[in-house]
Amino acid sequence: MPGVDTSNSEKARSFVIDDKEKGIFLLDREALVSEEVLRAEVSNIFSKCWIYVGHGSELKKNGDFQTRKVAGRPVIFVRDAKGEVRCFFNTCRHRGAMVCTERQGNLRRFNCVYHGWIYNNDGKLARVPGDEAYMDSFDTTGLGLKSPARFEQYRDFWFMCLDADVESLADYLGKATDYIDLVIDQSPSGKMEVLHGTQEYDVQANWKLMVENSVDDYHLPTTHSTWLNFMANSGVVVEPPKDKDLVLPTRGFAFDLGNGHFTTDNVNFRGRPVAAWIPLYGENAKPEMTAIREELVTRLGADRARRVADTNRNLVIFPNLVINDGSSVTIRTFYPDGPAKMHVTAWALGPVEESEEARARRLDAFLTFYGPGGFATPDDVEALELVQQGLANWSDDRWSEMSRGMGREGEQLNSDEHHLRTFWRHWNKMIAGAQS
Structure with missing residues (x-):
């Protein structure tokens, strides 16, 4: 990279070059291919952090x-x-x-x-x-x-x-609890349940690529164009953005929640079983979804009800838990089985009071979008595996460029890479102790 010292000196082992004044953020691709790095992750991350x-x-x-x-x-x-x-x-x-x-x-x-x-x-x-x-x-x-x-x-x-001296879970989660609360608030009784059935699949890629992918809205229009076309053809209004430089159909933001946790926070457009109707659900679903929204307003107030129903979020709890609170609520974990392979497990979550019809809508969204045979996941898996294949050249093409949005003031857009940098900065800090 011109004008950047990429020598990565061993005197202070770091896998990122992070220069906020110059707007430079580079990731050393060795982090995605190295057995030594994986051993450091096991000892300094998976043995030190709270794991779901x-x-x-x-x-x-x-x-x-x-x-x-x-x-x-x-x-x-x-x-x-x-x-x-x-x-x-x-x-x-x-x-x-x-x-x-x-x-x-x-x-x-x-x-x-x-x-x-x-x-x-x-x-x-x-x-x-x-x-x-x-x-x-x-x-x-x-x-x-x-x-x-x-x-x-x-x-x-x-x-x-695995660490007896770790801070309490509540302190570790910190601000992330606000976003877990938004999930729980979907239930009138405050009780959610994991639905019957588990999704499990392997991806031939480094586990950290799944962290990136889970919150990377920049890839939506290119990787998931089939799904976007399907939604539009089904009568869902996918409006183009007003910002000329924003390539996404929604305007949303990304927030650093501390301790390596972060989330996207989006204006919803793709429907939500909780109370956001779209034509895919059918006219017969309208009365029940109207009643669900009325219950939310009565119980939570109009502003909180809109927050629960009309926005969607992809929450990452460092290191490897993702709670997708969108077209369905999905709990997803993944763990490395070597530097270039991970095992993914996912469950659907819903209110215990949910009717059979509402539950069917939720499960349909869980399968058709997030499922390993759905609209999104096969595209994502292929993209991540292509990345891993391309990383065979890492020693000759060493740095991933991740500076998108660094010069933006104020709230960070979900199409930028602010939240990805949040993860990598925290990961790098934890790994540095193992490498030194």
């Missing part, structure tokens, strides 16, 4: 459980016999085998198939076969299933952290 585990509604009854990988760790997310939500490492204390191989279900106990050690759903060791072979001093009280160092929730969104 699951939603409390996935555990409706005592004994309900879900097994999944969280930050690469196999865990059991379970509601115990007394109704307490818990998280355990899915690892037998005897020889390390997984003690639960089912994806979900309802159990009083978890039975290790290797040597038969049995654990209650509160994690306590219940039985050791052939315990007479052990010495009298053998103490089983300390041999229950291990738990992450910290496990906390905000409004039924449960997170774990």
Whole structure:
């Protein structure tokens, strides 16, 4: 890059060149291909940050459980016999085998198939076969299933952290809680639930590219032109922007929420099951959606009701949780399986009071836009995989240019790269400690 020192000196290892006065922001593409960087991420990010585990509604009854990988760790997310939500490492204390191989279900106990050690759903060791072979001093009280160092929730969104000294979840989330509250406010009772069914797919690309893509409105008119044409042909008014230099059909903003969290905040145009009707929903949906809006106004007031129903948001909780609050509410996580591969998991979220018809509209939006076979996700996956393929040239073409919008005063547009820079600055700060 002309006029820029891109030597990336090892005396102060950094993966970004960030010069606000000159309007320069460059990302070293080694961050997207390196095994060494991935090891640093595991130790300094995924082992230090709060990582999303699951939603409390996935555990409706005592004994309900879900097994999944969280930050690469196999865990059991379970509601115990007394109704307490818990998280355990899915690892037998005897020889390390997984003690639960089912994806979900309802159990009083978890039975290790290797040597038969049995654990209650509160994690306590219940039985050791052939315990007479052990010495009298053998103490089983300390041999229950291990738990992450910290496990906390905000409004039924449960997170774990492997670092006992981390700040509280509430402090970590900070301003991001305002945007989680906008999701919860869609429910008259303040209770949302994860809907039946999970989307899972692999992407042959670095996990951080999914962070960028989840909030990058700059790519909308090029990558998702098929979807935009479909919406327009379905009677949805997609008005062009008034700003000559803005290439998007909506005007929205991007906000830094601290701790690496950020969000887009858009004027809605594509309909929302909560209370924003579009022709795709059909005339029969109008009365119910009118009633939903009236309930929102009565309960929240006109301004808050408009905020809930007439704007949509893509919220990123650092490092790897995205809550898409748009045409449906989608919870999405992703974790690296190597520098050039990630595993993505997504769930739909909706109010517990929702009617069958409203739920059907929500699920249709979840599948047709965000689903791995929908309008958006296949386009995004192809784009991200093309990026990763292009990065094979990283050592000869080292820097990604990410300065769009740096000179803009005041609120930052969602078509700029302000929010992407927010992520990379925080990521770089955390990785620098591992590299130094």
